[in-house]
Amino acid sequence: MTQADTSHLEPGTSRTVTLRVFRGDASGGEFVDYTVEMDEGQVVLDVLHTVQATQAGDLAVRWNCKAGKCGSCSAEVNGNPCLTCMTRMNTLDVSQPISVAPIKTFPLIKDLVTDVSFNYEGAKQIPAFAPRAPDAADGSYRMMQQDIERGQEFRKCIECFLCQDVCHVIRDHPENKPNFMGPRQFVRLAELEMHPLDTADRTEFIREAGGISYCNITKCCTEVCPESIHITDNAIIPLKERVADKYYDPFRWIFGKLTGRG
Numbered sequence: 001m002t003q004a005d006t007s008h009l010e011p012g013t014s015r016t017v018t019l020r021v022f023r024g025d026a027s028g029g030e031f032v033d034y035t036v037e038m039d040e041g042q043v044v045l046d047v048l049h050t051v052q053a054t055q056a057g058d059l060a061v062r063w064n065c066k067a068g069k070c071g072s073c074s075a076e077v078n079g080n081p082c083l084t085c086m087t088r089m090n091t092l093d094v095s096q097p098i099s100v101a102p103i104k105t106f107p108l109i110k111d112l113v114t115d116v117s118f119n120y121e122g123a124k125q126i127p128a129f130a131p132r133a134p135d136a137a138d139g140s141y142r143m144m145q146q147d148i149e150r151g152q153e154f155r156k157c158i159e160c161f162l163c164q165d166v167c168h169v170i171r172d173h174p175e176n177k178p179n180f181m182g183p184r185q186f187v188r189l190a191e192l193e194m195h196p197l198d199t200a201d202r203t204e205f206i207r208e209a210g211g212i213s214y215c216n217i218t219k220c221c222t223e224v225c226p227e228s229i230h231i232t233d234n235a236i237i238p239l240k241e242r243v244a245d246k247y248y249d250p251f252r253w254i255f256g257k258l259t260g261r262g
């Protein structure tokens with residue numbers, strides 16, 4: 001992150017700032033400078049809206065909640081993948097032009113808007129939640145509190161796809177996309193696999209369709225997650241261990257062959 005320069009950002013004051021915004025579509029584009037007024041306390045999305053309102057009415061920007069909860073406003077600000085609605089201007093060096101680019105990993109539609117349908121196609125393939133029969137005639141279940149809490153972290157995901165954006169497996173190698181679902185889907189798979197009521201075995205799916213072996217645990221995904229989900233340590237590594245247990249544990253393999261469960 002660029003060092004903050006708050007010397008010109010006294011509370012209640014405004015000043016000019018230059019946003020260097022990517023303009024273009026799938027056929028190409030360029031960065032265009034827009035110098036606008038900004039107030040102390042604004043976020044990058046606010047300033048993009050000022051640009052849109054005053055100088056570039058056709059600027060494509062995707063957002064919904066402006067509260068860090070819908071995951072729509074992901075972009076790369078000064079090269080850092082982030083939510084523009086949660087990136088405060090007073091954390092940036094506003095004495096220099098601030099670049100705003102679309103997330104790189106997905107095909108560009110227009111300006112800052114990308115086609116993230118890759119993620120929804122992956123989600124659709126994941127075997128659904130398969131709960132066991134209720135524990136009581138009234139349809140209720142009994143679960144250990146610690147088993148319930150284990151998956152709570154994964155349910156915080158807002159589907160901003162910043163983790164997908166930084167994952168080098170697909171960011172630098174789009175040809176891997178058919179074979180690798182990416183960290184967001186591993187979070188979803190971990191949520192299902194660790195659910196105390198779920199009965200499905202997704203180990204083969206995680207290995208084959210998920211392509212988890214492509215991940216070399218660089219932790220870049222964890223570093224950018226705005227929900228502070230420990231993607232690598234708490235989702236990916238346990239899933240890798242399940243795959244290793246099933247496919248690479250010789251005793252388990254022999255037992256499976258002998259019992260017909262392999």
Ligand code: SF4
Pocket residue numbers: 166167168169182183214215216217218219220221222232236
């Ligand atoms: S830890 Fe794995 S999934 Fe996360 S960014 Fe690195 S390679 Fe991608």
Ligand code: SF4
Pocket residue numbers: 156157158159160161162163164183184187221224225226227228229231
């Ligand atoms: S896991 Fe984190 S970074 Fe990835 S999509 Fe969910 S909220 Fe965004």
Ligand code: FES
Pocket residue numbers: 062063064065066067068069070071072073074083084085086
């Ligand atoms: S606008 Fe919803 S997360 Fe930024």
